[in-house]
Amino acid sequence: xxDHISKTYDQELDGLRRLVxxxxxxxxxxxxxxxxxxxxxxxxxxQSVIATDPRLDDLQRKIEDNAVLxxxxxxxxxxxxxxxxxxxxxxxxxxxxxxxxxxxxxxxxKMQGHMLSGSAMGGIEALSRLAxxxxxxxxDAYAQSNEKGAIDVWTRDGQIxxxxxxxxxxxxxxxxxxxxxxxxxxxxxxCAKNIERLGDHTTNIAETVHYxxxxxxxxxxxxxxxxxxxxxx
Amino acid sequence: xxDHISKTYDQELDGLRRLVxxxxxxxxxxxxxxxxxxxxxxxxxxQSVIATDPRLDDLQRKIEDNAVLxxxxxxxxxxxxxxxxxxxxxxxxxxxxxxxxxxxxxxxxKMQGHMLSGSAMGGIEALSRLAxxxxxxxxDAYAQSNEKGAIDVWTRDGQIxxxxxxxxxxxxxxxxxxxxxxxxxxxxxxCAKNIERLGDHTTNIAETVHYxxxxxxxxxxxxxxxxxxxxxx
Numbered sequence: 157x158x159d160h161i162s163k164t165y166d167q168e169l170d171g172l173r174r175l176v177x178x179x180x181x182x183x184x185x186x187x188x189x190x191x192x193x194x195x196x197x198x199x200x201x202x203q204s205v206i207a208t209d210p211r212l213d214d215l216q217r218k219i220e221d222n223a224v225l226x227x228x229x230x231x232x233x234x235x236x237x238x239x240x241x242x243x244x245x246x247x248x249x250x251x252x253x254x255x256x257x258x259x260x261x262x263x264x265x266k267m268q269g270h271m272l273s274g275s276a277m278g279g280i281e282a283l284s285r286l287a288x289x290x291x292x293x294x295x296d297a298y299a300q301s302n303e304k305g306a307i308d309v310w311t312r313d314g315q316i317x318x319x320x321x322x323x324x325x326x327x328x329x330x331x332x333x334x335x336x337x338x339x340x341x342x343x344x345x346x347c348a349k350n351i352e353r354l355g356d357h358t359t360n361i362a363e364t365v366h367y368x369x370x371x372x373x374x375x376x377x378x379x380x381x382x383x384x385x386x387x388x389x
Numbered sequence: 390x391x392d393h394i395s396k397t398y399d400q401e402l403d404g405l406r407r408l409v410x411x412x413x414x415x416x417x418x419x420x421x422x423x424x425x426x427x428x429x430x431x432x433x434x435x436q437s438v439i440a441t442d443p444r445l446d447d448l449q450r451k452i453e454d455n456a457v458l459x460x461x462x463x464x465x466x467x468x469x470x471x472x473x474x475x476x477x478x479x480x481x482x483x484x485x486x487x488x489x490x491x492x493x494x495x496x497x498x499k500m501q502g503h504m505l506s507g508s509a510m511g512g513i514e515a516l517s518r519l520a521x522x523x524x525x526x527x528x529d530a531y532a533q534s535n536e537k538g539a540i541d542v543w544t545r546d547g548q549i550x551x552x553x554x555x556x557x558x559x560x561x562x563x564x565x566x567x568x569x570x571x572x573x574x575x576x577x578x579x580c581a582k583n584i585e586r587l588g589d590h591t592t593n594i595a596e597t598v599h600y601x602x603x604x605x606x607x608x609x610x611x612x613x614x615x616x617x618x619x620x621x622x
Contacts, residue, residue, distance in 0.1 A: 228465075335565040338561060342575075346582070
């Protein structure tokens with residue numbers, strides 16, 4: 157990507173990118189597995205998601221340590237400085253994404269044996285698939301330094317918010333219909349909220365990738381999950 | 390705090406500390422005001438909390454920019470490196486704390502005119518007061534480089550989790566008793582969860598302060614809000 161005299165410098169930048177990509181892969185798998193654990197009441201899979209989280213934390217720390225060393229030793233400017241800073245920021249968002257996936261996995265363990273039939277579970281699954289697609293696309297945009305890909309992800313975040321909001325309303329009606337649904341639906345409300353927040357972090361990554369590639373920030377009125385809707389924010 | 394030949398270096402470190410303290414003060418006020426807005430149905434105050442949030446974001450960006458410049462220009466080691474890194478980490482947590490306070494303020498705007506009487510509102514207020522005290526104490530520990538103060542805050546986080554868990558159970562019973570409470574109680578559930586997460590970020594700051602002062606990390610099994618309790622995680 158750049159034309160450095162020092163080969164080590166390029167290797168260090170590549171190393172940072174590889175660590176971020178590794179975190180991204182882990183985050184994607186944690187979200188997919190947490191969702192499967194929830195849908196199929198698969199406790200073993202939930203446990204494996206929970207067990208993966210410390211690896212994500214270690215990777216984040218490693219990226220931060222390496223980035224700080226690079227800042228001090230290389231005093232990067234322009235593209236290279238953005239590259240180092242982007243790795244710190246994206247690692248931070250991926251660590252939070254892993255946390256949110258872990259929360260869903262933990263919650264799934266408490267929800268065993270109380271499955272709601274029908275559209276509520278389907279709604280959660282659809283929401284998660286949307287979030288998974290967004291996360292995959294933003295990681296691809298990062299790997300390919302693809303400005304347009306980053307903008308696409310950033311623009312589509314509103315879809316997650318809209319779907320989550322519809323799901324929220326649906327869950328509230330189940331709760332009102334039958335008090336026995338309340339505890340289970342409360343868990344689902346929090347799962348849906350975790351997925352929406354995960355989408356916000358994906359959008360953050362899209363902003364970082366856009367800045368990394370273009371050197372410019374996206375507008376501040378991003379299509380974020382701050383909609384002034386009725387029941388949910 | 391250190392013995393530098395360059396006076397400017399000390400001034401730069403002091404400048405970072407001052408910016409972090411300014412963020413801390415704003416974060417404290419946002420939480421206090423968001424809680425008052427919720428308790429008194431004070432829409433104007435809620436709006437002012439929401440309007441304050443961008444200032445916190447700007448301060449965080451400024452701290453990060455200054456810290457990166459210092460890393461590159463000064464190549465700090467030991468205490469000074471910890472000081473610079475601590476400012477980045479604490480600013481990150483304070484930005485999230487501001488976000489969570491803003492979420493409570495936004496939610497309070499949707500809850501006008503539906504006040505629950507009695508202990509649920511009192512429970513939220515008590516939870517918030519506990520979180521406010523923790524935040525104040527950790528900012529004091531940072532300002533005074535007080536290791537013991539940081540450990541105290543870190544140890545007490547379990548109190549917030551216990552109170553939030555009790556409140557959760559109480560809110561679920563209100564929802565089961567009367568479906569007309571469900572929407573309002575759902576908002577309160579999310580407010581309580583926001584305060585609990587705010588407490589987690591306060592605990593993160595306590596860990597950072599401890600590391601800053603001692604150079605050592607606190608044990609990883611911190612008293613965190615990851616309790617395997619029944620309804621809540």
